[in-house]
Amino acid sequence: MLKDVFIGLSQNRLLTAAAKKYGLKLGAQTVVAGTNIEETIKSIRSLNAQGISATVDNLGEFVFEKEAALEAKENIMDMIEAIHKNKVDAHISLKPTQLGLDIDYDFCLENLKDIVALAHNYHMHINIDMEDYGHVQPSYDLLNALSKDYDNIGTVIQAYFFRAMDDLQEHKDFRLRIVKGAYKEPADVAYQTREEIDENFIKLIEYHLLNGKFTSIATHDHHIINHVEAFIKEHDISYDKFEFQMLYGFRKELQRELANKGYNFCTYVPFGDDWYAYFMRRLAERPQNLNLVFKQVFTK
Ligand code: FAD
DSSP: OHHHHHHHHHTOHHHHHHHHHHOSOTTGGGTOOBSSHHHHHHHHHHHHHTTOEEEEEEOOOOOOSHHHHHHHHHHHHHHHHHHHHHTOSEEEEEOGGGGTTTTOHHHHHHHHHHHHHHHHHTTOOEEEOOOSGGGHHHHHHHHHHHTTTOSSEEEEEETTBTTHHHHHHHTTTSEEEEEOOOSOOOTTTBOOSHHHHHHHHHHHHHHHHHHSSEEEEEOOOHHHHHHHHHHHHHTTOOGGGEEEEEETTSSHHHHHHHHHTTOOEEEEEEESSOOHHHHHHHHHHOGGGHHHHHHHHHTO
């Protein structure tokens, strides 16, 4: 119920524009690393000092004007240059709809090519984040097209989709992030219960750990993490074949604990002024995240 409210709010264009105009508010600063490159590099340095790498996301999605998509491309390319120049341990996550997928497929592909080519020069990985169901197939098409010329790309498998195992098997030679899935999807394409999603999530993780290139296990769910740790031990899976990932600002103790155990750990670091939809999705996933907001507001 609350989930639907927050997902609805995340898609409200007027509120998105207002949030952009008035800066980081509502406690969003706890889960957004900075509004500009300088602040974000500082946050990444502090993660790196704890043995944690970063995947950096220039916030923004569902862009419908070419000018805004080109601006997003420039921001991402500036961040790639800054990561390289500052020698921090980080790579990029991006969303195809921010780069014009809803405007024109070829326009989006050209934008992505520029980004991937620049990152390729610096041996930097680019992750194509997965968005809602309508964008899933076009995002795989982009990945497949880019993979003809570049090997520094990967994407995300969302466990709530019935199609997830087929997609995983088809793309097992890519570096893949596996997640439960963040959007509200209908029952004809996606599992609806927590049990079904978790069961599929585990199946996908295990399959990719045994057969795939590199697995990013992206979850805050300690039940899943405990299961994965036991599986890795049982199958003697090398630590350089996988990493754990969590979002910036969430379960910081557990992030450090996993990094201290010697696992590769990568934090998803969102930055920029387009924070509103991202923040509302986090509240939809876990309304208890409102606690973060209250803490932020009342401990000032
Ligand atoms: P949940 O199902 O939210 O939680 C399960 C259990 O874990 C909870 O009941 C609780 O016991 C525990 N728990 C969870 N959070 C906390 C907390 N903060 N404190 C204490 N206990 C907690 N989704 C996409 O659709 N596309 C993407 O490209 C994408 N990329 C992502 C990248 C990263 C790095 C991460 C971490 C997530 C990404 N997601 C993405 C979001 C993902 O799909 C889930 O919506 C999100 O991670 C919530 O699911 P969960 O697995 O973390 O656990």
